[in-house]
Amino acid sequence: MAPRLWPRSPWRWLLWGLALALAAGLYGVWRLDATVRAKFEGHRWAVPAHVYARPLTLYRGLALSPAGLEAELMGLGYRADGEARSPGSYRRHGGVFLLTTRRFRFWDGLQPSRAVRVVIEGGRVVEVTALRRGRDLPLLRLEPVLVGSVYPGLHEDRIPLRLSQVPAQLVAALVAVEDRAFFRHHGLAPRSLVRALWANLRAGRTVQGGSTLTQQLVKNFYLTAERSLRRKLLEAVMALLLEWHYDKEDILETYINEVYLGQHGTRAIHGFGLASHFYFGRPLQELRLSELALLVGMIKGPSYYNPRRHPERARARRDLVLDALRDQGLIDEAAWRAARAAPLGVSPRPLLRGGGNQAYLELVRRQLRRDYLDEDLRAEGLRVFTGLDLKVQEAAEQAVARVLARLERARGLDPGSLEAAVVVSRVADGEVLAVVGGRRAAFAGFNRALDARRPVGSLLKPVVYLTALARPRRYHLVSPLDDSPLEYEAPGAPPWRPRNYDGEFHGRVPLFLALAHSYNVATARLALELGIPAVLETLRRLGVAGDFPPYPSLALGAVALTPLQVARMYQTLAGLGFRVPLQAVRAVTGPGGQALARYGLTLQQAFEPAPVYLLDVALQEVVRRGTARGLGRWLPARLQVAGKTGTTDEYRDSWFAGFTGNHLAVVWVGRDDNRPTGLTGAAGAMVLWGELMGALDQAPLELDAPPEVEWLEVDPARGALAPGCAGALRLPFIRGSAPADRAPCAGARPAAPRRLPWWRRLFRFR
Amino acid sequence: MKENIPGPFRRVAPVLGGAPGCGHNAAMHRRRFLLFVLLGALAGLAGCPRPGALVRPVAPPPLSRLPAVQALAESALAAGRRGDWATAAALYERALRLEPRNPRLWHGLARVRYAQEEYRQVLSLAAKSNLLAGGDRRLRAANWRLMGDARHALGEEALAQAAYDRAGRLDPSGPGRWW
Numbered sequence: 001m002a003p004r005l006w007p008r009s010p011w012r013w014l015l016w017g018l019a020l021a022l023a024a025g026l027y028g029v030w031r032l033d034a035t036v037r038a039k040f041e042g043h044r045w046a047v048p049a050h051v052y053a054r055p056l057t058l059y060r061g062l063a064l065s066p067a068g069l070e071a072e073l074m075g076l077g078y079r080a081d082g083e084a085r086s087p088g089s090y091r092r093h094g095g096v097f098l099l100t101t102r103r104f105r106f107w108d109g110l111q112p113s114r115a116v117r118v119v120i121e122g123g124r125v126v127e128v129t130a131l132r133r134g135r136d137l138p139l140l141r142l143e144p145v146l147v148g149s150v151y152p153g154l155h156e157d158r159i160p161l162r163l164s165q166v167p168a169q170l171v172a173a174l175v176a177v178e179d180r181a182f183f184r185h186h187g188l189a190p191r192s193l194v195r196a197l198w199a200n201l202r203a204g205r206t207v208q209g210g211s212t213l214t215q216q217l218v219k220n221f222y223l224t225a226e227r228s229l230r231r232k233l234l235e236a237v238m239a240l241l242l243e244w245h246y247d248k249e250d251i252l253e254t255y256i257n258e259v260y261l262g263q264h265g266t267r268a269i270h271g272f273g274l275a276s277h278f279y280f281g282r283p284l285q286e287l288r289l290s291e292l293a294l295l296v297g298m299i300k301g302p303s304y305y306n307p308r309r310h311p312e313r314a315r316a317r318r319d320l321v322l323d324a325l326r327d328q329g330l331i332d333e334a335a336w337r338a339a340r341a342a343p344l345g346v347s348p349r350p351l352l353r354g355g356g357n358q359a360y361l362e363l364v365r366r367q368l369r370r371d372y373l374d375e376d377l378r379a380e381g382l383r384v385f386t387g388l389d390l391k392v393q394e395a396a397e398q399a400v401a402r403v404l405a406r407l408e409r410a411r412g413l414d415p416g417s418l419e420a421a422v423v424v425s426r427v428a429d430g431e432v433l434a435v436v437g438g439r440r441a442a443f444a445g446f447n448r449a450l451d452a453r454r455p456v457g458s459l460l461k462p463v464v465y466l467t468a469l470a471r472p473r474r475y476h477l478v479s480p481l482d483d484s485p486l487e488y489e490a491p492g493a494p495p496w497r498p499r500n501y502d503g504e505f506h507g508r509v510p511l512f513l514a515l516a517h518s519y520n521v522a523t524a525r526l527a528l529e530l531g532i533p534a535v536l537e538t539l540r541r542l543g544v545a546g547d548f549p550p551y552p553s554l555a556l557g558a559v560a561l562t563p564l565q566v567a568r569m570y571q572t573l574a575g576l577g578f579r580v581p582l583q584a585v586r587a588v589t590g591p592g593g594q595a596l597a598r599y600g601l602t603l604q605q606a607f608e609p610a611p612v613y614l615l616d617v618a619l620q621e622v623v624r625r626g627t628a629r630g631l632g633r634w635l636p637a638r639l640q641v642a643g644k645t646g647t648t649d650e651y652r653d654s655w656f657a658g659f660t661g662n663h664l665a666v667v668w669v670g671r672d673d674n675r676p677t678g679l680t681g682a683a684g685a686m687v688l689w690g691e692l693m694g695a696l697d698q699a700p701l702e703l704d705a706p707p708e709v710e711w712l713e714v715d716p717a718r719g720a721l722a723p724g725c726a727g728a729l730r731l732p733f734i735r736g737s738a739p740a741d742r743a744p745c746a747g748a749r750p751a752a753p754r755r756l757p758w759w760r761r762l763f764r765f766r
Numbered sequence: 767m768k769e770n771i772p773g774p775f776r777r778v779a780p781v782l783g784g785a786p787g788c789g790h791n792a793a794m795h796r797r798r799f800l801l802f803v804l805l806g807a808l809a810g811l812a813g814c815p816r817p818g819a820l821v822r823p824v825a826p827p828p829l830s831r832l833p834a835v836q837a838l839a840e841s842a843l844a845a846g847r848r849g850d851w852a853t854a855a856a857l858y859e860r861a862l863r864l865e866p867r868n869p870r871l872w873h874g875l876a877r878v879r880y881a882q883e884e885y886r887q888v889l890s891l892a893a894k895s896n897l898l899a900g901g902d903r904r905l906r907a908a909n910w911r912l913m914g915d916a917r918h919a920l921g922e923e924a925l926a927q928a929a930y931d932r933a934g935r936l937d938p939s940g941p942g943r944w945w
Contacts, residue, residue: 057860060832604890
């Protein structure tokens, strides 16, 4: 009998079992291997689009205080440093700054790091020179502040780095503390494991982790936080597979970008690149040994060792890392001593403000959504350059907080019951500089600046008056308007009886004063004369699209607009009839730094400049002698601010919109539940507007008179020319439209001046 | 009527310089004329530049008193000469952010938009430049010429002709560059 291949005994089953288990195991490993490789190779970091504020451009003649420049540098995380020769450092002596910028890839190219000298005198930059060769620099662009990501609600964020960009000391510290055998092992380090076990047993608690960097990466990368033997086994196998397929550099680079290092609201901070910005406000390459050691130390427990919340723990942990570096001979005694003596160096609050700026970021998001897919914004590592001016944004947020609290106190309103929204833009090109969507700037909730549609009240009056002034044969600034009781009956509607806020009627008033004092009845009558469709057409040309029913009450502001829409409308007024889109985004670049899109300046002439010029002068009169007289408390008369108050029925909405030579701002104050606040436009929104604009550098509003405009002296009460009369006002008129009448004090039209003999003319110079 | 419209950056004509006070081409106020004839004659004797010396390109007047704006505008012009219109536009926009009321920057941007064949933009930008140009007749004439070119490109011949006519009235000496 031939011997059997398998003994007929229990062994047979055992061997079959073993073979099956082996096959299953191999199959499992093969499956696992596929998973490991697919994820590792196919993995591109999901990097949400990062958003930058506007870069500050320094040039001779720029209005800037030394404190202003220092604040800007601090905002960029520059270090005050003796030499000021390393990128991201500066030295200040009064108004003289030495600083070295960082190299930065803008949308229009790479800007190398530059060491420069900047001198500020009398509130202006008077010198910008390159330190090398002492060459005069016409302009120097500082790198912009990274203000957040397009999707702050996203759970993961990172700034991926290549291993070559990572400081060698960081790698050394990482290996020294987390996995000494990293460059020798094959994914697992049994000796380290045993050593860790022994140390933990002796200490009676976990003092050392036995996991290799590879295992840690596997844990973060592929597995859940579950703690079990099965998972530990899986982790070990995957670590071995990872090491088998990839070299140490790839694994280390991935680890450095993957490791979890903190939490900012709902956003998880992954990787050393982002963590460096998050904790120190500087790129990783600029960190000192002590700071690198702190980051490495935090891997063990980012929230337990959070240096902002637990500075002592964080410090002790950092020192432990430094000790390990010295003990292993990786740093010398002097470096060790210096690093241990260094302060933590953490910026007091995250510069990447997951808080603040939310309202502005929402505007950015909306502008981008027109051109980009959501997935691209979430994952493709785009960089978005915006016009956000952090100084303006901060001033606006502070003004909202301060003024609302004060108004509530003064008026006995419930604390927290008032809300506000602010939009600030640059007059010249319509770039949006700041947006406040409510009191809680850090809260990405309801954005009142973009989404709260509220009746605008008298903010709409300029639309009516512009419609009139665009008919110069019929109207000018002193055209008499009738502010006597009015009853308007339309078929199928109750009679409309507009009333003035002061409850009185003012009879015959010149056009510009009816606007300055915001008389409702005169405006209503004017609007009816012009025709509501004509007023609506003006509104549309000012840049406000929408389907508004042509009721006459529209002329008095019974039309609901968002603060952003109001800003658009006033932007066209500030631009003398030239409409520009209100834009937040300047440019977008791809992951390689290539420009994907640039949002340039576009201009559309919507009106002839002359009527808008007259209207703007009338809006200056609103501030000079009308409902916005009170602005003088914050802004000197020489700025010649133009603006308009707005109040709605029963004081539910308080508005102010206006502009100087360089800034335009719209402010709304009211309640979310739409209940009355008791605030007029002047008592509420204007106060906020004044405090905000008073805190910014303002240029006077010097309107450019179109050639067809002439300035004449008039008697406004009579609507007549009054050259040389006491109490006469100088106002602009479109040539040929000025009143024909002359006030009695001006006498008859003077005869043409007598020609002087030639020898007299010879010496008469003007 | 023009047969072909040259691109605005290619249209280069030498600018003639004239010394003021020599009475060659200065249209003077009548009142001052009599007085200055005397002084002018004296100055002429004292050494007025010879006519040959007048036909010489004049160093372009600075576009701005701000060196930063000047530098940006020069870079924009250089980019335009390379045909890199996107960069030229971006540079003009940066310059405008620093000096928004400089009519020559608006004009420069209008020229870039012309090269980019964005003719509606040209009309608005040149109109904006005109609004800020004040008494600069040559610049206003150049704006009207540019608007004429844009209207022509848009096929709006009557409006183009009207624009050229206005340019002609403002600056009878014809097209020229002033930087």
